[in-house]
Amino acid sequence: MPATDLAPAPEAPRAPLTKKALTADHPTWCPGCGDFAVLASFYKVLEKLNYPQEKIVTFAGIGCSSRFPYFVNTHGGHYIHGRALPFAAGISLGRDDLHVFVFGGDGDGFSIGGNHLVHTARKNPRLTYVIMDNSVYGLTKKQTSPTSPLGFKSKTDPWGAFDQPINPMRTLINSGATFVARSHATQVNHMVEMMLRASQHDGFSVVEILSECVEFYPGAFDNSIPRKGGSFQTIELKKHDGTPEDEERHDPTDELAAFKLALEPWPARFGVYYENKARKTKNALEQDLIATTREKTKHATDLELLSKTFARMR
Amino acid sequence: MSASVRPKPYLEPQYCKGCLRCIEACPRDCITPGSAINPATGLVPVELHLENCNGCTLCLQACPEPYGLRLETDRAGLEGEFVLEDPAKLFGEKCVPNHSEGDLPDDRRALPDCEPLVLKGTYATAIGALLAGCRHVFGYPITPSTEGAELMARILPKLNGHFVHAVSEVAAVNMMYGAGGAGLPCMTFTSSPGFSLMLEGVSYMIGAEVPGVFVNMMRGGPGLGNIAPEQTDIKLACRGLGHGNTHAIVLTPSTPQEMLDLAIDAFALAFRYRNPVILLGDGYLGQMTGKVRLPASMIRPGLPAWAVWGDRAHRHNLISSIALAEADLEDHNEHLNRKYAAITACEQRVDCYRCRDAEVLVVACNTPARMAKGAVETARENGVKAGLFRPITLWPFPIDALAEIMPGVRRIVVVEAGPGQLEDELRLALSHANIAPPPIDHVRRCGGNLPAQDEILATLLAREEVLS
Ligand SMILES: Cc1ncc(C[n+]2csc(CCOP(=O)(O)OP(=O)(O)O)c2C)c(N)n1
Ligand code: SF4
Ligand code: SF4
Ligand code: SF4
Ligand SMILES: [Mg+2]
Numbered sequence: 217m218p219a220t221d222l223a224p225a226p227e228a229p230r231a232p233l234t235k236k237a238l239t240a241d242h243p244t245w246c247p248g249c250g251d252f253a254v255l256a257s258f259y260k261v262l263e264k265l266n267y268p269q270e271k272i273v274t275f276a277g278i279g280c281s282s283r284f285p286y287f288v289n290t291h292g293g294h295y296i297h298g299r300a301l302p303f304a305a306g307i308s309l310g311r312d313d314l315h316v317f318v319f320g321g322d323g324d325g326f327s328i329g330g331n332h333l334v335h336t337a338r339k340n341p342r343l344t345y346v347i348m349d350n351s352v353y354g355l356t357k358k359q360t361s362p363t364s365p366l367g368f369k370s371k372t373d374p375w376g377a378f379d380q381p382i383n384p385m386r387t388l389i390n391s392g393a394t395f396v397a398r399s400h401a402t403q404v405n406h407m408v409e410m411m412l413r414a415s416q417h418d419g420f421s422v423v424e425i426l427s428e429c430v431e432f433y434p435g436a437f438d439n440s441i442p443r444k445g446g447s448f449q450t451i452e453l454k455k456h457d458g459t460p461e462d463e464e465r466h467d468p469t470d471e472l473a474a475f476k477l478a479l480e481p482w483p484a485r486f487g488v489y490y491e492n493k494a495r496k497t498k499n500a501l502e503q504d505l506i507a508t509t510r511e512k513t514k515h516a517t518d519l520e521l522l523s524k525t526f527a528r529m530r
Numbered sequence: 531m532s533a534s535v536r537p538k539p540y541l542e543p544q545y546c547k548g549c550l551r552c553i554e555a556c557p558r559d560c561i562t563p564g565s566a567i568n569p570a571t572g573l574v575p576v577e578l579h580l581e582n583c584n585g586c587t588l589c590l591q592a593c594p595e596p597y598g599l600r601l602e603t604d605r606a607g608l609e610g611e612f613v614l615e616d617p618a619k620l621f622g623e624k625c626v627p628n629h630s631e632g633d634l635p636d637d638r639r640a641l642p643d644c645e646p647l648v649l650k651g652t653y654a655t656a657i658g659a660l661l662a663g664c665r666h667v668f669g670y671p672i673t674p675s676t677e678g679a680e681l682m683a684r685i686l687p688k689l690n691g692h693f694v695h696a697v698s699e700v701a702a703v704n705m706m707y708g709a710g711g712a713g714l715p716c717m718t719f720t721s722s723p724g725f726s727l728m729l730e731g732v733s734y735m736i737g738a739e740v741p742g743v744f745v746n747m748m749r750g751g752p753g754l755g756n757i758a759p760e761q762t763d764i765k766l767a768c769r770g771l772g773h774g775n776t777h778a779i780v781l782t783p784s785t786p787q788e789m790l791d792l793a794i795d796a797f798a799l800a801f802r803y804r805n806p807v808i809l810l811g812d813g814y815l816g817q818m819t820g821k822v823r824l825p826a827s828m829i830r831p832g833l834p835a836w837a838v839w840g841d842r843a844h845r846h847n848l849i850s851s852i853a854l855a856e857a858d859l860e861d862h863n864e865h866l867n868r869k870y871a872a873i874t875a876c877e878q879r880v881d882c883y884r885c886r887d888a889e890v891l892v893v894a895c896n897t898p899a900r901m902a903k904g905a906v907e908t909a910r911e912n913g914v915k916a917g918l919f920r921p922i923t924l925w926p927f928p929i930d931a932l933a934e935i936m937p938g939v940r941r942i943v944v945v946e947a948g949p950g951q952l953e954d955e956l957r958l959a960l961s962h963a964n965i966a967p968p969p970i971d972h973v974r975r976c977g978g979n980l981p982a983q984d985e986i987l988a989t990l991l992a993r994e995e996v997l998s
Contacts, residue, residue, distance in 0.1 A: 328698035
């Protein structure tokens with residue numbers, strides 16, 4: 217019996233999801249932390265998606281940002297530093313009926329979890345991963361993260377960081393993630409749009425959100441905040457309307473074009489970089505494999521199959 | 531307890547990051563945002579005004595820093611001098627020679643006399659390592675041990691060394707394998723979850739006989755647990771260093787001074803035996819500040835003959851833990867066993883405090899030993915002949931010294947911040963030595979709580995029959 221058979225039967229329609237129903241513990245973030253806005257936007261996304269509340273799962277690794285699951289009233293898990301993705305992939309593959317969201321920081325995702333990130337992207341399980349990138353280790357109080365810029369002075373790089381930072385968009389596209397987008401915690405509407413698109417994508421979808429750590433890296437993202445003199449440049453997507461302007465617009469299915477966008481100088485642009493709707497999810501491929509092998513067994517019962525196997529071992 | 535007698539909080543400004551959560555939590559407006567930058571941290575700690583404080587502890591619960599806000603009553607036992615009874619006992623002559631033929635020997639340089647420094651435990655360890663000649667530090671941040679690595683990051687470039695913030699503890703331990711294989715004294719600072727991750731590499735280092743020093747400031751577990759002090763990696767360090775036939779010397783300091791002294795010792799031992807050494811502290815010890823005397827000399831390390839030298843003469847040196855033929859691997863394990871036996875014979879260290887005539891023997895190490903010592907003092911004042919047996923090496927367990935004391939001991943009380951891992955080591959050692967123990971009681975706390983002096987004293991006084 218597949219695990220999904222364990223899910224309870226559908227019930228009568230009920231009231232739409234509200235922020236009130238979705239809030240849990242009061243966030244323990246520092247006042248002014250960018251993560252508050254990500255949380256508020258996520259509530260909006262869930263309101264719009266209006267999934268049955270018990271079908272939503274929110275996971276995280278370890279970090280300030282990874283405290284997320286405590287603040288969302290859904291099923292949740294808080295896991296090992298850097299290992300939230302395999303954990304979430306396990307749930308997603310075992311329970312295809314659930315909507316799986318993972319939240320975490322740049323250190324969690326790109327440093328200790330970097331290997332998992334690459335291979336989760338390659339395997340393409342159906343889940344949405346939101347990286348709250350503050351370009352620093354917040355929880356452990358200011359060490360260099362893989363996205364800290366060159367020259368960043370931290371407690372582990374008191375002389376200024378000199379390891380080449382990771383370019384998250386480039387890394388994600390290159391690893392084979394099938395939906396890659398980027399947003400900014402000061403732009404609520406944009407964040408909602410990106411997270412919404414990501415959660416509607418059938419596959420491994422990632423949104424990197426620049427989210428300022430006011431405690432240990434204040435001002436990190438000022439040059440993409442208009443109110444602070446920066447500029448917030450979005451990616452215009454192709455409308456396929458045949459107009460000359462459309463030539464200039466970005467086609468997110470074009471991997472090479474996505475790469476070019478990713479290589480634009482910091483702070484680069486915000487929006488959907490890459491989207492691949494053609495690749496099947498790991499969930500679907502597993503189901504295909506099960507279907508063909510079950511076909512071959514002529515849909516014998518577990519007991520029949522096991523008895524046959526044991527008979528051969530006698 | 532009435533409001534008037536409830537203990538009030540106090541602030542350790544150097545551990546406050548000024549996040550202001552406590553201000554929100556306090557129902558009596560006792561806490562205000564600070565105005566002065568703390569020079570030690572560069573952050574702005576809050577200020578406490580406790581006239582209206584009712585000791586509700588809501589601020590403590592809100593504070594994310596394990597050492598930021600504490601209760602006044604927790605100060606007892608944690609402050610004040612805690613001096614070794616007889617340092618010579620800990621650092622005396624050892625039976626295995628430090629150098630074999632072909633080694634480029636260490637060079638010692640005298641240090642100028644100076645006043646004792648006032649250092650926290652993690653810093654003391656870092657200074658000790660520097661004086662022992664360590665210039666290569668690999669780590670991944672984890673509270674409560676990161677500060678040692680952070681100090682190294684600041685100092686090492688000036689000393690022609692480097693600190694590498696690795697991508698994870700797994701990367702860090704393998705960097706140590708590399709640097710250690712090149713014969714360089716190297717180390718890491720970590721805490722329990724990070725130590726778990728490193729164990730694969732530790733097993734390989736033991737197999738390939740690569741030296742390296744692991745500083746593990748133990749925190750609450752299992753899993754993520756918390757960042758407060760515990761002693762629940764004793765089992766890992768003494769019995770579970772990855773897979774296979776593994777052992778490593780496990781040193782358990784109780785003061786910043788010992789953090790420094792034992793760090794120096796740890797490097798000597800790691801190279802003497804070509805084996806990792808575990809410096810096992812607890813979260814509190816790393817944060818504790820104390821007076822630290824520097825040694826008379828510092829070391830410029832030589833290069834052992836077995837290491838990767840990078841010259842023709844040593845071209846055949848190979849660092850590996852693989853031995854495919856069964857006979858070879860058995861030989862190798864027997865070689866390791868001889869090494870473990872030599873360590874067990876030569877390297878047991880213990881601090882015995884008022885043990886000579888002790889009828890009630892308290893066994894404790896790390897921070898809980900400090901509370902235990904206070905309890906032993908008070909028990910003596912109450913007429914109980916108590917003594918403190920404080921292992922400095924948990925592996926090898928100092929059973930020889932214990933065996934000498936045991937005939938007079940009528941009762942043992944094991945004090946630990948954990949559910950019995952220290953007691954297991956004690957019982958195992960007694961059992962191997964064929965010593966039938968008297969009744970063993972214990973004071974155990976977990977979750978980041980340390981055994982309090984009063985609790986220990988109550989247990990010490992609990993059995994009437996030992997009152998003289
Ligand atoms: C195995 C392990 N190593 C180290 C840590 C300590 N640690 C907790 S969070 C963190 C990094 C936090 O940075 P990031 O992922 O960027 O999250 P942020 O706090 O910035 O949101 C580290 C190193 C840990 N919990 N587990
Ligand atoms: S330390 Fe930084 S990332 Fe963490 S809660 Fe505070 S502002 Fe946010
Ligand atoms: S103990 Fe209670 S009243 Fe006192 S400072 Fe803390 S929160 Fe305020
Ligand atoms: S909650 Fe703790 S760290 Fe934050 S301001 Fe208060 S004392 Fe400082
Ligand atoms: Mg971060």
